Amino acid sequence: MKQDPNSEEGAAERRHFIQLEIDADLKEGRYSQVQTRFPPEPNGYPHIGHAKAICADFGLAKEYGGICNLRFDDTNPSAEEDKFVLAIKEDIQWLGFDWGENLYFASDFFEQLYGFAQHLIRTGFAYVDHQDLETIRATRGNRSRPKDPGQDSPYRERSVEENLELFAAMRNGDFEEGECVLRAKIDMGAANHLLRDPVLYRIQKAVHHRTGDAWKIYPTYDMAHGQCDALENVSHSLCSLEFENHRPLYEWLLDHLPMEHKPRQIEFARLNISYTVLSKRFLKQLVEQGLVDGWDDPRLPTLRGMRRRGYTPQSIRNFCSRIGLARTLSTVELGWLEDELRKDLNPVALRRMAVLDPIKVVIENLPEGESIVCQAINNPEDENAGTRELNLRREIWIEREDFREEANRKFFRLKTDGHVRLRYGYVIHCHGVVKDEDGQIIELRCTYNPETGDGKTPEGMKKVKGIIHWVSAEDSVPATVHLYDTLFTTPNPMQDSDGKDFVERLNPEALVVKENCQLERALGDAKAGQHFQFERTGYFVLDPNHDGSNGMVFNRAVSLRDNRPKAK
């Protein structure tokens, strides 16, 4: 068996910068084992961008024989909900990763984090500030003159006792939201503005999805994240590049707190994919404005959307391994995702015939009531998949686009007075076209050549190049098929600077519904989530959201690669 150097198994050869850093840390004894964590905030549904992080966090832990925790970063109760905790867990498991016993919530650490804050106050590194939000922002630095130092808060030099008392009062609910915050006392002149006395705790009286109203104050990201990492014994805390300038603060807090264990933050570039958006904000907009049918719409790059569309966990993992991990901003071609799915499905998906846009063909020399049994191969990539029988009958369906009254040489399917082979069947000849009053073709009159079974070309006959799929009318199962295309019409919908809203770049043909499809009989007992290759049209999955009460609905996960030259 040939090994793909980009597959999960073969990836050992090429090491990305994080692997090299971990190698060095292990070699120099900075850490004795690798411990990572995936830290989502439960405020939305994961998408393919999260899959990159999940694969990195869980994948690296596995590779080094370590552990990866799942930690919910639930420090902002007004944004978070329990349903997202469930959804995130579900998606991670679907992707094929398992946190086992290692499930944490930042909210589990609230008491300890409170103690850390008291420690900072006692050591003179934190104070309660009564200035309002605008004042704090303004005094941290002038945006047009960022080099000027900020101004100290008038409350900056309060006594330890007073700060301790006020902080306890904050916790107790004695203050209203916005009345005061706890700030770190670092350096109001720091070049990195994040170090200009950042806010550590703020008052929020919202109900937390796990701790209810037990807390009136909540730690900020900076106060919570690194400390949770440390408490969980995380060695390598991976995050995206936007947290880069939080790293000095991450380290400052760890250095000023009584911690023996110091995790290390390493940032990598987040994922961009052409023709789609990977930003929670914009995805949310599409869902809320009803521009797509919910978070699991197969057009969306959400994990639940992709799952419903027919993407496999393996294909997504292979994709993540193929794109690698780096600090360079990049946009991956959407085609890679499709490619990985085809690669995953091609060896295993059973072949079936399905006519998506049917046109009737009458085979005149095949009498009514008679049928010819044809042996069809279930999967040419897998002998063990066996064969099935198809009945060729007088009336069959073929694809409307497989017939042209006139066409150039590059079109080698059926033409008037031309020949084409029915897959696993016989060569037919078209000698008549029946149209309705509007000129629409409603039927083709053909004859079949009995000498052409089993792919044979009789002596003296020109070999027929075109082969098309078909379904016998009497045996067919009607169905609806959803065809998907890119969500947007341009590769960088968010970056185009033509002044238009990205919504205007939505692709109206991202979903095309085909309602009168005719499937071969074997598809009648397809199970939800089962993948098929419809010959010549793509890979399809039975939509799990349709129970079959209104007929079957198949989603096209991805088309077959299409190399056809443009035929006229």
Next chain:
RNA sequence: UACCCCAUGGUGUAAUUGGCAACACAACUGGUUUUGGUCCAGUCAUUCCAGGUUCGAGUCCUGGUGGGGUAACCA
């Protein structure tokens, strides 16, 4: 504007840490094929620019240019 980060083919990543620019995808050409699929073979870059160090620079240094992130009581 300030701080930080990044720059290798159409795309994404490599380059034994200073030693013949590699892999995959796409594209193009051909071959095989009862799927215009799969599979097979071939073609496709003087590493953003300018200097410098060196026998030797994609890699190190200096200066540009371009792109990105941040400047929240979100994460």
